[in-house]
Amino acid sequence: MTIKITINFVLLLVVVGLGSCKKYLDVLPKGSKIPTTLADFEALMRDEYGNHRAPVTQAVLLLNDRWESQGNLNYYPLWKANYYWDESVNRINLNLTDESAYYTAYAAISTFNLILQYAPTATEATEADKNMLIAQAKLARAMHYFILVNYYADTYEASTAASKLAVPLIESAEVDAPHRQVTIQEMYDHIISNVTSAIPDLPVQGATIVHGTKGAAYAFLARVYLQMSDYDKALSYANQALAQNDKLFDYTAYYQQYKTQIEQAGMYPSLPTPRGYDYIENYIMMHGEVIYSKREWYLRVDRASRFETGDAMLASRWKIRTVGADTYYYAITTGRFNEGGITTTEMYLIKAECLARKNDYTGAMDALNAVRVKRIFAADYTALTAASTKEALDHIRRTKENETLFGIVAFGDMRRFNKDPLYATTLTKTENGTTLSLKPGSHMWTMPIPLGAIKNPGNGTIQQNVNQ
CATH class of the missing domain: 1.25.40 (Serine Threonine Protein Phosphatase 5, Tetratricopeptide repeat)
Incomplete structure (x- = not known):
C-alpha cells in the first residue's frame, strides 16, 4: 500500500500552530483545483498522514505504557507532568505548545466534512460509489470524535453525560461555520447515529485498510457501546464484527x-x-503518533x-x-503499526x-x-x-x-473501570527511589483542551473541561 499520497489538486492546511493567531477551525482544503470528481474526493480518504492518525501521546504517557528517556521528559514539560503524575503542574498552560491530538483530529474531521458536504454532487461516479465514500467518511469522522470525547472530556456515565461538556461538534467544512460544544451524551448520540446510518452503504471489503467496511463499523460500535456500559448492544455488534472477520x-x-x-x-x-x-x-487501520x-x-x-x-x-x-x-x-x-x-x-x-x-x-x-x-x-x-x-x-x-497498548482503548478502559469502586485502580511506581501514585479520581485522567483552541475558538465558544 502506498504510504505517501500525493494530492496535486488540494493542499490540506493540517495543523494550526498552537501559538498561532489562526483559528483552529481554519483547516479547509485549499489549492489550485477544487475537487469535483469522485476520484478527487476519494484521494482525500487515502491521505493517511492527514486523516488516519491518532496521536494520543499524553494518554499513553499517563498510563506509563511506554518507557521514555529523561531527555525527552525534560524537553517536553507536558510529557514530564503526565509521566510522573505531577498533579501540582498546571497542564493547561503547558498544553499551549505540547499537544497535537486535538488539532490532528479536527484537521481530519474538516476533510471528512468536505467529503460529506460536496461528494454528493461529485462527477464521474455512480450513486452507489458516492454513497459508499460518504459512508466511509461518516465512520472515519466518528472515530476521531470518539478519540476526542474520550481524551478531552470525562468518561461516559449515563447519569451525568447529558450535563457534562465534551468538545465542539463541527459538521461543516466552511471556514467560520458556527459550532457548539456539545455534551458527552450529544457527542455519543452523534457518533452512533452517523455510523449506524452509514452501515448499509459500506462495503464488505474496502479498497484499502483505511477505507471503512461493514466489519469496521460493527467493531467500532461495539467499542462505543462498551464505553457506554451498554453490554447488550456491545455484544451484538462484537458478534456481527466477528461474523465478518474472526481471524x-x-x-x-x-x-x-x-x-x-x-x-x-x-x-x-x-x-x-x-x-x-x-x-x-x-x-x-489508523496510525498512532507517527505513520512512517x-x-x-x-x-x-x-x-x-x-x-x-x-x-x-x-x-x-x-x-x-x-x-x-x-x-x-x-x-x-x-x-507501521495499527495503534489507532x-x-x-x-x-x-x-x-x-x-x-x-x-x-x-x-x-x-x-x-x-x-x-x-x-x-x-x-x-x-x-x-x-x-x-x-x-x-x-x-x-x-x-x-x-x-x-491495546499505545491507543485510546487502553486509556478509555482504565477511565471506565475507575468509575466503579470494585474495579478502580491506583497506579503506582518507583522513580529514583520515590514512590509515585495516580488515583482513580485524579483530574489528570482528563486531558486539558489546548489553550490555543480556547483562545481562538472560531465561530463558537469552548469551555475548558479541567481545572489544570
Whole structure:
C-alpha cells in the first residue's frame, strides 16, 4: 500500500500552530483545483498522514505504557507532568505548545466534512460509489470524535453525560461555520447515529485498510457501546464484527519463526511487525503518533511485568536491555503499526467482558482463551476459568490492557473501570527511589483542551473541561 499520497489538486492546511493567531477551525482544503470528481474526493480518504492518525501521546504517557528517556521528559514539560503524575503542574498552560491530538483530529474531521458536504454532487461516479465514500467518511469522522470525547472530556456515565461538556461538534467544512460544544451524551448520540446510518452503504471489503467496511463499523460500535456500559448492544455488534472477520494472529508461531534472532544474546533484531497493513486481525487501520516505518515504542520494566508468564507476544515484540543507567524493554519489531484502528482481538475481548457482565463465565472465558491460546507458549498455557464477574473481568482486563497498548482503548478502559469502586485502580511506581501514585479520581485522567483552541475558538465558544 502506498504510504505517501500525493494530492496535486488540494493542499490540506493540517495543523494550526498552537501559538498561532489562526483559528483552529481554519483547516479547509485549499489549492489550485477544487475537487469535483469522485476520484478527487476519494484521494482525500487515502491521505493517511492527514486523516488516519491518532496521536494520543499524553494518554499513553499517563498510563506509563511506554518507557521514555529523561531527555525527552525534560524537553517536553507536558510529557514530564503526565509521566510522573505531577498533579501540582498546571497542564493547561503547558498544553499551549505540547499537544497535537486535538488539532490532528479536527484537521481530519474538516476533510471528512468536505467529503460529506460536496461528494454528493461529485462527477464521474455512480450513486452507489458516492454513497459508499460518504459512508466511509461518516465512520472515519466518528472515530476521531470518539478519540476526542474520550481524551478531552470525562468518561461516559449515563447519569451525568447529558450535563457534562465534551468538545465542539463541527459538521461543516466552511471556514467560520458556527459550532457548539456539545455534551458527552450529544457527542455519543452523534457518533452512533452517523455510523449506524452509514452501515448499509459500506462495503464488505474496502479498497484499502483505511477505507471503512461493514466489519469496521460493527467493531467500532461495539467499542462505543462498551464505553457506554451498554453490554447488550456491545455484544451484538462484537458478534456481527466477528461474523465478518474472526481471524487471530498466532504469536507463538511468529516467535518460533524468529526464535534464533530473538534469543541471540546481546542482539536486538529489527523483525517485521505483523501489526501493519496486512495484519490478519485488522478491521480498519489508523496510525498512532507517527505513520512512517519505525521501531515500536519501548516498554517500562514494571509495565512488562503485567504480561502473563509465557506471553509470546511480549517475547516477540520486546527484549530487555540496559543502556547506561536505563533498563527497559527494547522494541525488536519495526514497521507501521495499527495503534489507532480496530482488530479482531479487541472484539473477542469485548465479547468476553459483555458475557462476564451477563454472568456467562464459561462463554466469557471461551472468548478470552481463544485469544490467549494464540499468545501464550504451549508450555505455559492453561485455559482460564472464572467463578465470578470480578474474577472473569480481572482475567480479561490483563489481556486487553496488553493487547491495546499505545491507543485510546487502553486509556478509555482504565477511565471506565475507575468509575466503579470494585474495579478502580491506583497506579503506582518507583522513580529514583520515590514512590509515585495516580488515583482513580485524579483530574489528570482528563486531558486539558489546548489553550490555543480556547483562545481562538472560531465561530463558537469552548469551555475548558479541567481545572489544570
